[in-house]
Amino acid sequence: MVALGYTMVYGIIQLINFAHGEVVMIGAMVAYTVIVTLTGANIGLHPLLIVLAGVLVAVPACMGVGYTLERTAYRPLRRAPRLAPLITAIGLSIILQNLALIIWSRNPMPFPQVIATVPYHITGNPDGATITNVQIAIIVTSFAMMAGLLFLVYRTRLGVAMRATSQNQQVAGLMGIDINRVISLTFVIGAGLGAVAGVMVGSYYGIAHYQMGFILGLKAFSAAVLGGIGNLGGAMLGGLLLGVIEAMGAGYIGDLTNLCQLSGWSDALARRCADGSYLTLFGSNYQDVFAFLVLIAVLVFRPSGLLGERVSDRA
Amino acid sequence: MKSFFDTTKNPWLVKAGFLLVIACLLILPWVLASVGTAWVRITNLAILYVFLALGLNIVVGFAGLLDLGYIAFYAVGAYVYALLASPHFNLHLPFWIILPIGAAVACMFGILLGAPTLKLRGDYLAIVTLGFGEIIRIFLNNLSQPVNITNGPQGITLIDPFRIGSFDFSKRETILGLDFTGPIKYYYFFLIVLAGIIVINIRLQDSRIGRAWEAIREDEIAARAMGINTRNIKLLAFAMGASFGGIAGGMFSAIQGFISPESFGLTESVMVLAMVVLGGMGNIWGVIIGALLLSFVPEILRYTVEPIQKAIFGQMLLEPEVIRMLLFGLALVLMMLYRPAGIMPSALRKRELETKVKA
Amino acid sequence: MTGAAQGVAVPRHASALALLKATDITKRFGGVQALSEVSFTINHGEIYGLIGPNGAGKTSLFNVLTGIYIRDGGTFMFDGAPLENLKPNDVARRGIARTFQNIRLFANLSALENVMIGRHVRTHAGVWGAISRNAGTRAEERAIHQRAYELLKYVGVEKRAHSLAQHLAYGDQRRLEIARAMATEPKLLALDEPAAGMNATETASLRALLEDIRRDGTTILLIEHDMKLVMSICDRVLVLDYGKKIAEGPAAEVQKDERVIAAYLGGEVSLNLKGTT
Numbered sequence: 001m002v003a004l005g006y007t008m009v010y011g012i013i014q015l016i017n018f019a020h021g022e023v024v025m026i027g028a029m030v031a032y033t034v035i036v037t038l039t040g041a042n043i044g045l046h047p048l049l050i051v052l053a054g055v056l057v058a059v060p061a062c063m064g065v066g067y068t069l070e071r072t073a074y075r076p077l078r079r080a081p082r083l084a085p086l087i088t089a090i091g092l093s094i095i096l097q098n099l100a101l102i103i104w105s106r107n108p109m110p111f112p113q114v115i116a117t118v119p120y121h122i123t124g125n126p127d128g129a130t131i132t133n134v135q136i137a138i139i140v141t142s143f144a145m146m147a148g149l150l151f152l153v154y155r156t157r158l159g160v161a162m163r164a165t166s167q168n169q170q171v172a173g174l175m176g177i178d179i180n181r182v183i184s185l186t187f188v189i190g191a192g193l194g195a196v197a198g199v200m201v202g203s204y205y206g207i208a209h210y211q212m213g214f215i216l217g218l219k220a221f222s223a224a225v226l227g228g229i230g231n232l233g234g235a236m237l238g239g240l241l242l243g244v245i246e247a248m249g250a251g252y253i254g255d256l257t258n259l260c261q262l263s264g265w266s267d268a269l270a271r272r273c274a275d276g277s278y279l280t281l282f283g284s285n286y287q288d289v290f291a292f293l294v295l296i297a298v299l300v301f302r303p304s305g306l307l308g309e310r311v312s313d314r315a
Numbered sequence: 316m317k318s319f320f321d322t323t324k325n326p327w328l329v330k331a332g333f334l335l336v337i338a339c340l341l342i343l344p345w346v347l348a349s350v351g352t353a354w355v356r357i358t359n360l361a362i363l364y365v366f367l368a369l370g371l372n373i374v375v376g377f378a379g380l381l382d383l384g385y386i387a388f389y390a391v392g393a394y395v396y397a398l399l400a401s402p403h404f405n406l407h408l409p410f411w412i413i414l415p416i417g418a419a420v421a422c423m424f425g426i427l428l429g430a431p432t433l434k435l436r437g438d439y440l441a442i443v444t445l446g447f448g449e450i451i452r453i454f455l456n457n458l459s460q461p462v463n464i465t466n467g468p469q470g471i472t473l474i475d476p477f478r479i480g481s482f483d484f485s486k487r488e489t490i491l492g493l494d495f496t497g498p499i500k501y502y503y504f505f506l507i508v509l510a511g512i513i514v515i516n517i518r519l520q521d522s523r524i525g526r527a528w529e530a531i532r533e534d535e536i537a538a539r540a541m542g543i544n545t546r547n548i549k550l551l552a553f554a555m556g557a558s559f560g561g562i563a564g565g566m567f568s569a570i571q572g573f574i575s576p577e578s579f580g581l582t583e584s585v586m587v588l589a590m591v592v593l594g595g596m597g598n599i600w601g602v603i604i605g606a607l608l609l610s611f612v613p614e615i616l617r618y619t620v621e622p623i624q625k626a627i628f629g630q631m632l633l634e635p636e637v638i639r640m641l642l643f644g645l646a647l648v649l650m651m652l653y654r655p656a657g658i659m660p661s662a663l664r665k666r667e668l669e670t671k672v673k674a
Numbered sequence: 675m676t677g678a679a680q681g682v683a684v685p686r687h688a689s690a691l692a693l694l695k696a697t698d699i700t701k702r703f704g705g706v707q708a709l710s711e712v713s714f715t716i717n718h719g720e721i722y723g724l725i726g727p728n729g730a731g732k733t734s735l736f737n738v739l740t741g742i743y744i745r746d747g748g749t750f751m752f753d754g755a756p757l758e759n760l761k762p763n764d765v766a767r768r769g770i771a772r773t774f775q776n777i778r779l780f781a782n783l784s785a786l787e788n789v790m791i792g793r794h795v796r797t798h799a800g801v802w803g804a805i806s807r808n809a810g811t812r813a814e815e816r817a818i819h820q821r822a823y824e825l826l827k828y829v830g831v832e833k834r835a836h837s838l839a840q841h842l843a844y845g846d847q848r849r850l851e852i853a854r855a856m857a858t859e860p861k862l863l864a865l866d867e868p869a870a871g872m873n874a875t876e877t878a879s880l881r882a883l884l885e886d887i888r889r890d891g892t893t894i895l896l897i898e899h900d901m902k903l904v905m906s907i908c909d910r911v912l913v914l915d916y917g918k919k920i921a922e923g924p925a926a927e928v929q930k931d932e933r934v935i936a937a938y939l940g941g942e943v944s945l946n947l948k949g950t951t
Contacts, residue, residue, distance in 0.1 A: 076652055084651045086381065086438055087592055090585055091647025098640045214581070218449075221442060289453050292446035299439050300431045515805050522804030522811075523797055523818070530780055530791045537778035540740060542766030542795025542858050551801065 058195040065096075066191025070184050097214070138200045145193060152189075162186060222295035340506060344499045355498040359570055361610035362505045363563050368590040368606035369516055369599065370559030375588070376597035377525060378552035379532030380433070381441040383584055384448020388557040390455060390579035391424055392417040392564025394465060397574050400475040403466065410477040414565045421561025422554045424451075429553035433546060448584050455576040470575025474568050477504065484569070501570050508566075512559065516599050519555070528552060582640070589643045592650050595657025604658060609646070613639035693718045693753060693862060693893050694739075694770075700747035701731075701738050701917075708734040710917045711748065716862070716910075721884060721894045723908035723925065725901075727938055730914040732897045733775055736866055740772050741765040753861055767795050771860035773851040775867050775897075781840035785831055785850050788839050789822040792857025825853040829883060845876045849883065856892070863887065864895040869903050881907055905929060913937065 073088050153159035164172040165182045173179045201216065226241060347354040367389060374382045395417040399408045432443045459467030476485035476497070484504065485497040519525050527548045530538035539545050568574050586609065594605025616638055650657065694716040701709040709731045716722045724732050737743045739750065741762040750757035752768060760768070771792075780788050797818060803811035826832040829849040834842055842850060848868050855863055868884075869877050877900060884907055888894060898904045904911065904925065911928045913921040915937040921928050928934055 073648060073652065084655050086441055087588070088648050088651040090383070090588070091644045091651070094582075094585065094640055094644030095648065098637050098644065101637055218442075218446070222446075289450055292450050295446050296432070296443050299435055299443055518807060519801070519804050523794060523799045523815070524801060524804050526787065526791050527794055529783060529787070530794075533780035533782060534778050536742070536762075537774070537780065538791070539762040540742075540766060540772055540774075540778075541792050541854065542763045542771075543791070544763045555801070 055196060055199050058199055059192045062191040062195035062198070063188045066187040066194075067184055070187040074187075075180070075183075093214070093217075141196065141200065145196060149189075149193070158182070158185065218292070218295075222292070222298075226294060226298050344502045345493070348494075348496065348499065352496055352498060355496065355502060356570075357611070357614050359498055359501050359505060361607055362502070362509055363567055363570075364587065364590065364610045365509060365603050365606040366512060366559060366563035366566075367587045368594070368602045369512055370556045370563065371587050371591050372556075372594075372597065372599065372602045373516070373519070373528075373559070374552050374556040375591050376595075376602065377520060377528040377532070378549055379528070380549060380552060381437055381444070382553070382556070383441050383445035383581070383588065384428075384451070385444070385556065385560060385587055386579045386581075386584040387448040387451035388421040388425060388560030389564040389567065389583070390451055390576070391421045391557075392561030393568045393574050393579070394455065394471070394564075395420050395561070396565035396568040397471040397474050398464075400568075401471055402473050403471050407475055409479075410475075410565070410569060411479075414562055417565040418558040418561040421564070422558040425553040425557025426550060429550045433549045433553070445581065445584070448579075448581060452576050452579055455579070465576070468576060470573060470577075472573045474572050474574070476572070477501070477569050485572075498570070501566075505566065508562075513599065513603075520599065524548065524551065585647075586643055589646050593646050593658060595659045598657060598659050601657050601659030609643065613642065616642075691718045692716065692751070694895075695751040696739075696748065697751075698748035699735065699738060699745055699750070701734055701743060701745050707917050709738065709745075712912075712914065712917070712919050713748075714912045714919065714922055716893060716895060719888065719891065719893055720909035721888050721896060721907055723904045723911040724895060724897045724914065725899070725904055725911060726914035726920075729916075730937075731917040732914055733866060734917075735914070736772060736864055736897065739765075740770060740864065763795070766858050766860075769859070769861035770864060771855035771858045771862075772864040773848075773855050773866055773868060775870070777847050777851055779839040779847060779851055779854070782838060784836045785826060785839055785842060785846075786819075786822050786835040788850055789825050789853050789857050790818050792825075792854040793818045793821060795858050822857060825857055826850075828856070828886070829853040830879070845872055845880075848872070848880070852883070852887075856887070860892060862893050862895060866897045867899065868896070869898055869900045872900075877903055901929075 069092055073092055074085055151159075153162060161172070161177045161182050162185075164175070164177060165179055172182075223241070226237075343358070344355050347358060367385070370388075371382065371385045374380050374385070396410075396413050398404055399406050399413045399416070400410070401407075428444065428447050432440060435443060455465050456468055458464040459469075465471070476483060478484065484500045487494070487496045488500075489495065527538070527543050530541070530543055531545050531548060535545055587606075590606040590609045591602050592605070593609060594603065595601030620638060692715045696715070697713050698711040699709050699713070700707075700711055712731075712735065724735065726732055734743065738745045739757075741760045741764065744759050752770065755768075757765065757768065780791065783791070797814055799811045799814050803814075823832060823835065826835050829852055831842070831846050831849050831853065834846060839847065839850060852863075852865065852868065855865075865884075869880055872880060881903060884894060884896070896904070896908065908925045910923060911921075911925045912919060913928055913931070913934045920933045920937060921931045
């Protein structure tokens with residue numbers, strides 16, 4: 001979902017919105033505040049409603065942030081060479097991070113798990129694969145939003161306007177499309193999606209922290225590129241793929257690089273592994289590296305991503 | 316009076332100004348030491364940042380390639396020094412052997428990173444370099460198992476200072492009646508290296524390679540059509556920038572005595588980038604000023620902001636670290652919006668050229 | 675000048691030796707066949723024109739020749755050796771230099787610097803030379819400066835040597851681009867619509883420049899829409915239409931070719947070339 005935000009903005013104005021990760025973070029933080037306040041107020045609201053309230057406040061808040069960013073920082077730079085908005089985005093990302101730091105303090109805030117997690121055992125075996133109701137909710141929401149977005153872009157007038165602008169800004173303007181409005185809306189919608197994503201991430205991992213946006217943003221960007229930046233379906237596919245790769249990689253890389261498997265080659269190694277312990281070369285703490293490696297690999301070997309690039313590059 | 320300062324009419328003025336600056340630089344450490352020895356350390360770190368900024372300036376300013384993971388080369392240089400001159404592996408090679416090795420290793424990493432990625436477009440390159448920087452940091456953080464290479468998050472301590480024979484850079488000595496503390500000794504050494512690096516930069520800029528970089532920056536397609544092997548020349552920029560970073564990293568290790576992966580994150584990369592952007596991408600003197608500004612101002616703030624906030628608000632609302640980062644972010648954004656060429660735009664050079672022809 | 679005007683079959687300054695021989699060059703872009711088995715020969719020392727209606731594939735041919743696009747089929751023999759799929763900078767090193775339809779100068783560099791960059795491919799100083807400024811490097815730099823200035827004089831832009839390229843008058847910019855291309859010491863100079871946007875006076879002085887270049891030994895390949903210029907200066911001409919070659923030969927013959935006239939005008943009207951000198 002975060003990837004969708006990135007890919008939308010890139011598709012329209014060829015800008016990698018570095019600050020997008022921070023927007024997601026803000027979504028999480030705002031929702032956190034709302035949820036905590038409501039829970040604390042003990043009004044007796046159903047937990048689902050509390051979460052909903054959190055989302056309902058976070059989304060407009062993030063949209064506001066997205067809009068402000070676009071108006072103040074990106075619009076004036078639309079004609080500048082590519083480097084300028086990129087640097088600005090980085091600067092904004094820093095500013096947002098630190099503002100969040102000031103407002104919400106430097107500590108990771110435990111995201112209240114207002115909804116009791118109910119695990120569902122897929123194979124009927126308590127030790128086998130399980131999935132919780134929160135995870136189900138996240139998956140369902142994600143798909144719903146993605147479907148909504150696809151509908152918007154391919155079936156509505158606004159969507160047509162957006163696609164036109166992404167292909168040729170000048171001509172779209174001449175055809176009567178209000179470029180500024182379209183671009184602003186793109187940002188805003190992306191931000192809204194980001195907000196929901198932020199809430200979901202917060203619920204899933206249980207914490208909200210001013211730096212969470214950064215890594216999240218990078219991975220989402222990797223996902224967007226993997227799928228083909230500028231391509232909505234690609235972003236979704238990329239997101240799913242990256243998630244799977246990361247999870248499986250993190251889980252299995254310990255096993256794959258377990259040097260003990262090579263203990264036949266060296267006595268010292270065999271002795272060390274004798275007690276059945278693991279001697280992993282790369283443990284699951286290298287998880288984050290995966291996203292980057294995927295990103296680099298994709299960009300080097302197949303820059304147009306899996307589903308092809310929609311952004312035309314005039315040589 | 317104004318014509319007195321006109322350097323075209325009074326060329327000796329330039330030389331006089333130059334000597335004045337050098338004199339100030341020479342007595343600076345003593346002046347600072349009287350305020351507090353911490354300030355000499357801060358100055359040394361500032362000079363290291365100048366090295367970094369100049370190195371990144373080659374990549375971003377001369378060649379126009381956005382590198383967001385530049386600090387990785389600094390890290391490599393620092394760790395190479397730390398591993399070769401500390402109790403960690405019990406190796407204690409002298410600094411004048413290690414620094415070139417550090418530069419070479421960093422250079423190698425630069426080429427490793429650049430070879431597959433330099434054909435990417437600006438924004439993509441930025442992300443990839445960012446990823447690379449992070450990967451290096453993660454590796455440094457984790458290469459403590461199964462073989463302890465980097466000692467993980469704890470870093471490496473008790474790093475040797477620079478030594479030439481019996482002259483130890485970290486010991487406090489009295490020479491010629493003056494009290495040379497460790498930092499002051501390093502200061503002069505850094506100043507000499509800085510002078511060398513500035514000369515190298517100036518010469519690079521005004522050379523066939525420098526022109527090739529400019530051509531690539533202006534119009535890569537035209538540059539290729541004119542026979543410039545853009546891939547190799549870009550790689551050269553990367554390699555040179557990386558080498559400078561590597562040398563600076565080694566010096567960092569020595570003066571700190573202790574390094575850990577924490578000091579080499581994205582934040583630091585962005586800081587160096589901010590210095591280059593602020594100063595004027597491509598302009599050597601501008602970049603130096605940018606680096607000095609962004610090194611000293613946060614420190615100055617740190618010493619003034621705390622007491623002021625405590626006095627007005629009774630407590631710390633904004634920690635100096637946060638203010639510093641906010642300043643960096645603002646610097647980047649405001650510079651791009653209002654003065655993208657930097658404080659001292661390198662267009663200055665062009666205008667100077669034209670006035671010379673008229674005179 | 676009169677020899678060229680009468681459309682002499684093999685002008686005295688050209689040799690019968692082929693400098694560039696193209697055979698069956700083909701290039702596709704998705705569904706569009708930009709070039710279809712185009713074959714032609716450019717001889718040493720001539721000015722060879724490439725004409726055709728808009729969209730005929732002229733610039734595509736340029737781009738395929740100079741390595742910006744990779745051709746789908748066919749071969750180029752340049753100066754006796756084949757041009758395999760070379761990158762643009764290798765093509766320049768082999769001796770083909772070009773200018774661009776939309777002028778691609780280094781806008782923020784001075785005119786002199788632009789031409790100096792053209793010297794890059796024939797000079798050697800590397801990093802070590804740059805840093806040490808040894809005697810060899812210094813000598814090379816002086817030579818580069820001098821040659822660049824000479825070229826500026828050759829094209830007539832030396833008075834604006836230190837002006838930024840973007841501040842030059844349009845006509846001067848086109849000349850500067852030619853000077854820069856010449857700095858690479860090309861055997862074949864490929865010019866993409868150098869006279870575009872020029873008035874009659876400017877075109878006349880451009881013509882003089884091109885004749886100087888030919889006289890001094892460089893072969894020229896020229897895309898142009900200005901028929902007067904083409905007919906007055908080109909020794910031979912290639913006509914493309916929809917990616918196919920429809921005529922090749924001396925200018926005077928081609929201009930009378932029915933297929934050429936039909937391609938340009940879609941009917942049976944004769945080209946008005948009264949003013950051709």
